[in-house]
Amino acid sequence: MSTTHILIAGFGGQGVLFAGKFLAYKGLIEGCNVSWLPSYGPEMRGGTANCSVIISSEDVGSPIVDAPDVLIAMNLPSLDKYEGAVVPGGKIFYDSTLISRKVEREDVKIYAIPATRLASESSYRGLGNMILMGKVIKECDAFKAPDTREALSKVVSARHQDLLESNLSALDIGYNL
């Protein structure tokens, strides 16, 4: 009897929707009910993108996440916009390379991860999203097992299977932080 509401937000192009899809598949493979809802429309055309992911042991009702248990903020506007919405006792993961300010909330658990820096240092440029996801998988009770290969292979398209290993490595970096 548990439901985790996850909100991932960032710039278009940072892999926000991809990361959300990965989490949804991870939940599905572990036997949960899941939903994934993207923002669509003018805001994501060159601007901010976000997606709501719900992982639940029950049927998923509304797929909309207004009050996230878990917020993953990949840029400053996203943290500004959603910090206040996180439920007390929730978790905020953020990319501390791109967000220089601190999280003000004191009633949530905070994970500052220099994802963009770690990605470029380890030659996985552009995979900051997956480094963040590695940490999310480790820290969130919604996800049971550390294995990510199956979920990832579902979301990496057939055309891009060559990117599977680099994505897995990026996930490992985040997981082992």
Add this chain to the structure above:
Amino acid sequence: MTDKVLMKGNEAIAEAAIAAGCRHYFGYPITPQTEIAAYMAKRMPKIGGVFLQAESEIAAINMVYGVAAAGKRAMTSSSSPGISLKSEGISYIAGCDLPALIVNVQRGGPGLGGIQPSQSDYFQATRGGGHGDYHMIVLAPAYVQEMADLTLRGFDLADIYRMPVMILADGTIGQMMEPVKMKEYTPLNISKDWAVTGTKMKRVHNIVNSLCLEPEQLEESNFKRYERYKAVLEKEPMYEEYLTDDADIIIAAFGIAARVSKNAVNEARKMGIRVGLIRPVTLWPFPKKAFEKAADRAKAFISVELSMGQMIEDVELAVHCRRPVYLCNRVGGMIPSPEQVLSKIKEVEENLKK
């Protein structure tokens, strides 16, 4: 669980249409349903089907009209403003007693409106939209799985009753992803001996036409059509009931509004409020009997809608105004929150105590 795949609602419709044997898709892009056309563009050429992006919505629906007259399963999809354009063609299809599937992934209106989810085409879908005495069977999915299941069912219903069927979805259900398992589908064994397929000089011509200048004949064809509608009204209403057995308050909601309402019902139950939900799956035929029966026990109804209050009229008609029916809504692309629905439930509960 791994036999399920995550699909967008729009993709589930497209995949199910192909599974149903539809090999003719005609469309015109419009948010938030474009993934249907994109999916068809990718798949149809590989399986010997036709994907055609028409020059307009009007052209697309008339291509559906043509294929349907030839006895093949055809579909088109659009979103609210595009459906208005298609309405003339839908009336012709209904007037010719042809089966066809039309998908409306609704967005906020009127006019060009916005691109965010809405349910404000309820009147248009359930009351016609085009001119003349006709109906469409209107199916309202609330889950991505239902986008697939109701598409399969929709093609069958269209063939059985020889009438257009509409999938009335909204931007949320179209855009979201959920696990889907495609059902085993057995093609319907139904003869289309009325189809215009060429006589090969071996039979008399079949004529598919909605023009009839003899009023006696036209009246007769309307009567005949409504005989079929009577069978639809009797046999085809579909709905889901949730915690209605002991409910004092019943929420009526379909599609995304029903999902939001379910959260609110669960919260209200924790507070000891006896509230349930009836979710119409067919909007036409409206599941009248479910509401009629519920009105014997329940003291009040709440219609939760993404419109200024359209389905509420059918709820009032179904309960014969024996009980008050309240409206809880957001419009223009906004979606009611579970909290908004919950506070409406509490307000109605207070009213009942007075």
